[in-house]
Amino acid sequence: MVTSVTSLGRNGLSDWLVQRVSAVLLAIYTLVVLGWLIAQGEVTYEAWSGFMGCLVMQIANTFMIVAVGAHAWVGLWTVTTDYLTNRQIGAAGTVVRLIAQLVIALLTLVYVLWGLVIIWGGA
C-alpha cells in the first residue's frame, strides 16, 4: 500500500469515508438553509438573525464549517495529487504541489476559524 504523508487520514479509505460523511452533512445543511430562504420570501434581519442565532443552528453551522474544512481538504488534496505532479507539469511538480497544498491547508484553517468567530462571536 502506498501511503501519503499529506492525505488527511494517511489512509485512502479513511479519506474516502470523511469525504462521504461530510458530503451528506453539507448536502442536508444546504437544502435546509436554501429551503428556509426560499420559504421566507422577503427575509428580515429579525427572522435571519433569529434563525442563525438559535442554538440548533449554531451547532449545525459549527458542524457545517468543520465539514467544509474536511471536505475541501480531501477534495483539493485529490485534485492537487492528480494534476500537480512531475508527470503532468514536469520536474517542479512535487515542489509546486507541496506549496499549493500548504496554501490550501492554511486557507482552509483560516476559513474554519473565521467561520467559528462568525457563528459564536456575534451571540
Next chain:
Amino acid sequence: MMANVNDKRPVNLDLTTIKFPVPALASITHRVAGVALFVAIPILLWLLDRSLASPESFAQTKELLTAPLAKLVVWAILAAVLYHLVAGIKHLIMDWGIGETLEGGRRGAILSFAIAAVLIILAGVWVW
C-alpha cells in the same frame, strides 16, 4: 511493493490528447465546481458575517445583493453548489453499486447534467 510503483510502465496521462467521454466531463466539471466553491467560501463567509453583525449591516448587504453584478456572483455560486450537489449524489449512488456499468455511467452523467441544468435555471429565476 515500492518497486512496482516505480516501474517504468507505459502510461498516457497527457490530458490534452485524451478524448473525454460524458462521464469524464461530469467528473471534471464536479472538480472544477469544487475548486470554484473553495475560492467562493470567503464571499459566503463575508456575506454571513455582514448579514448577522447588525440590522444596519444586514440592510446594507441586502441592498448590495440587488446589484446586477452581485446577483450574477450569487447565481454563479449557486450554480456551482447545485452541480456539485447533484454530481455528488450521483457519486454516492454509484458508491452503492448502482449505475456502475459503462452504459450506467453514461446515463448517470447525462442525467446529472440535465438535473443540474434545470436546478441552475430555477436558481436564476429565484435570484432575479
